[in-house]
Amino acid sequence: MPLTPLDETNAELGREFFFLCIAGPSVPSGASFTPTAEDPETETSLFFLSIGLLPDRPALPSSYWGDPKPEEAAKAEYRLDYGCARRAPGFDSVTRVAGGCVRARVKAAP
Numbered sequence: 001m002p003l004t005p006l007d008e009t010n011a012e013l014g015r016e017f018f019f020l021c022i023a024g025p026s027v028p029s030g031a032s033f034t035p036t037a038e039d040p041e042t043e044t045s046l047f048f049l050s051i052g053l054l055p056d057r058p059a060l061p062s063s064y065w066g067d068p069k070p071e072e073a074a075k076a077e078y079r080l081d082y083g084c085a086r087r088a089p090g091f092d093s094v095t096r097v098a099g100g101c102v103r104a105r106v107k108a109a110p
Contacts, residue, residue: 003018012042019082020054024054026078029057031078033060034059035059040063090105
């Protein structure tokens with residue numbers, strides 16, 4: 001039995017879809033996030049999938065069609081790190097989920 005609507009047509013997209021479904025609830029409604037991965041093509045597909053799967057949270061691209069978007073990603077409150085592959089200064093790991101990690105921006109001390 002497939003876990004996602006994409007499993008039987010594109011297994012990799014199915015894994016990305018599943019990751020977003022599991023990681024999404026760790027990001028509060030209204031909080032911005034950026035999906036990250038080892039390669040820009042996966043970041044782009046995660047970004048597009050996340051727009052539909054997490055509509056109440058602003059998605060910011062880390063990459064867009066292979067073009068890195070560090071200025072956009074830097075605005076994110078959370079990172080959905082597919083594969084837990086990319087650490088970033090200023091983010092703490094909130095939770096590890098199937099397929100990756102959710103990281104929250106470290107709040108500055110008052």
